[in-house]
Amino acid sequence: MNTRDALLHQNARFYEAFENFSIEVMGDVWSSVPGVRCIHPGWTLIEGREQIMESWARIFEGEVRMKVSLRNVKAAVYGRIGVVVLMEEISYQNGKMANSGTVMATNIFEYDGAAWKMIHHHGSPMIVVEEQEGENFRYN
Amino acid sequence: MNTRDALLHQNARFYEAFENFSIEVMGDVWSSVPGVRCIHPGWTLIEGREQIMESWARIFEGEVRMKVSLRNVKAAVYGRIGVVVLMEEISYQNGKMANSGTVMATNIFEYDGAAWKMIHHHGSPMIVVEEQEGENFRYN
Numbered sequence: 001m002n003t004r005d006a007l008l009h010q011n012a013r014f015y016e017a018f019e020n021f022s023i024e025v026m027g028d029v030w031s032s033v034p035g036v037r038c039i040h041p042g043w044t045l046i047e048g049r050e051q052i053m054e055s056w057a058r059i060f061e062g063e064v065r066m067k068v069s070l071r072n073v074k075a076a077v078y079g080r081i082g083v084v085v086l087m088e089e090i091s092y093q094n095g096k097m098a099n100s101g102t103v104m105a106t107n108i109f110e111y112d113g114a115a116w117k118m119i120h121h122h123g124s125p126m127i128v129v130e131e132q133e134g135e136n137f138r139y140n
Numbered sequence: 141m142n143t144r145d146a147l148l149h150q151n152a153r154f155y156e157a158f159e160n161f162s163i164e165v166m167g168d169v170w171s172s173v174p175g176v177r178c179i180h181p182g183w184t185l186i187e188g189r190e191q192i193m194e195s196w197a198r199i200f201e202g203e204v205r206m207k208v209s210l211r212n213v214k215a216a217v218y219g220r221i222g223v224v225v226l227m228e229e230i231s232y233q234n235g236k237m238a239n240s241g242t243v244m245a246t247n248i249f250e251y252d253g254a255a256w257k258m259i260h261h262h263g264s265p266m267i268v269v270e271e272q273e274g275e276n277f278r279y280n
Contacts, residue, residue, distance in 0.1 A: 035216055037225055039244050042267030045212065045225060072185065076175055078250060081221040083260060085177055085185060104179050106246050106262040110218060120223060122246040124264025127182030 002111035004075050007082040010116040011075070011107055015068050015088075021060040027053060031110055031117035039122040041103050067091045082109040082116055088123065102126040142251035144215050147222040150256040151215070151247055155208050155228075161200040167193060171250055171257035179262040181243050207231045222249040222256055228263065242266040 010029060017025035030036060030049060038052045039045055040059075046052050071087040088103040108120035150169060157165035170176060170189060178192045179185055180199075186192050211227040228243040248260035 035214075037214065039225075039246070039264070042265070044227070044266060045214075045244065047214070074175075074177065074185075074187070078221045079219050081218045083248060085179075085260070085262075087184070104185065104262070104264070106179070106248075106260065108223060108246075108248070120225070120246065122225075122244070122262050122264065124179070124244070124262065125182070125267070126184060127265070 002077065002080065002082075002116070004077050004082075007077060007084065007109055007116050008073070008075050010109060010118070011073075011084045011086075012070075014107065014118060014121075015070060017056075019066060019068055023053065023057055023060060026056050029118050031112065031119045033110065033112075033117075033119065036119050038120070039124070041123045041125045063094055065093045067093075080111040082111065083107070084109070087126070142217065142220065142222075142256070144217050144222075147217060147224065147249055147256050148213070148215050150249060150258070151213075151224045151226075152210075154247065154258060154261075155210060157196075159206060159208055163193065163197055163200060166196050169258050171252065171259045173250070173252075173257075173259065176259045178260070179264070181263045181265045203234055205233045207233075220251040222251065223247070224249070227266070 013025060014029045017029060030052060032049060036049050036052060037045055037047050038055065040055065046055050069089040071089055073086040075084045084107040086105055088105055090101050090103060092099045103123045104126050106122040107118060109116040110119045153165060154169045157169060170192060172189060176189050176192060177185060177187050178195065180195065186195050209229040211229055213226040215224045224247040226245055228245055230241050230243060232239045243263045244266050246262040247258060249256040250259045
């Protein structure tokens with residue numbers, strides 16, 4: 001089960017938790033090992049499962065509803081470590097206000113013998129984006 | 141040699157190459173395996189050794205001189221994969237103009253049997269920073 005498909009499935013669950021504001025699924029996706037790390041876009045490093053889950057709880061308390069489309073998903077398995085790199089296209093809805101943004105993400109998972117568990121999430125704002133036809137993006 | 145110390149040494153060489161605009165050292169730090177990936181702050185994903193080295197060559201062609209201080213360096217070894225997370229405090233000097241910025245970085249290395257080689261670099265601008273005493277930062 002430490003396959004690329006299982007890795008992508010767990011990565012998708014991370015974004016389901018994010019869209020659905022599900023602290024339960026988010027808690028299941030993240031590893032319980034010490035030293036897990038999370039960088040939300042523009043934030044500094046958050047370390048430790050408890051602190052990371054607190055940060056998600058804070059995000060989920062907000063009024064803003066989010067939809068995330070994943071683009072250019074790349075996954076690689078290196079033994080018990082899996083790395084997923086992708087582009088998050090996030091649409092925000094806050095009352096009548098709508099907005100959108102693109103985030104580059106590096107997600108690292110560790111296979112614990114039964115499942116891939118997230119040990120690292122790094123999301124960062126994309127500043128210069130030029131969309132081209134199809135799935136391709138390039139920087140200027 | 142696939143130790144944490146060797147991992148940190150190779151990570152330091154990456155920043156030496158960056159400060160010294162050394163395309164030769166940069167080329168030695170990066171892995172030659174397919175699928176290496178690089179996200180410069182605010183840029184979209186760059187894939188492949190050739191494309192990544194071209195991006196560094198372009199950065200090194202610039203007039204801007206950079207000094208990088210590393211803060212809060214965290215390293216973890218998972219078998220043949222090493223992950224280094226840190227804060228880059230970058231001072232820019234462009235002629236008489238000086239500026240500075242903070243970048244959060246996730247650097248992933250693979251041990252190839254002889255050395256740790258970089259397979260992934262994700263640098264992202266830190267937007268909200270509040271410095272506290274000593275080595276600690278927190279977000280607002």
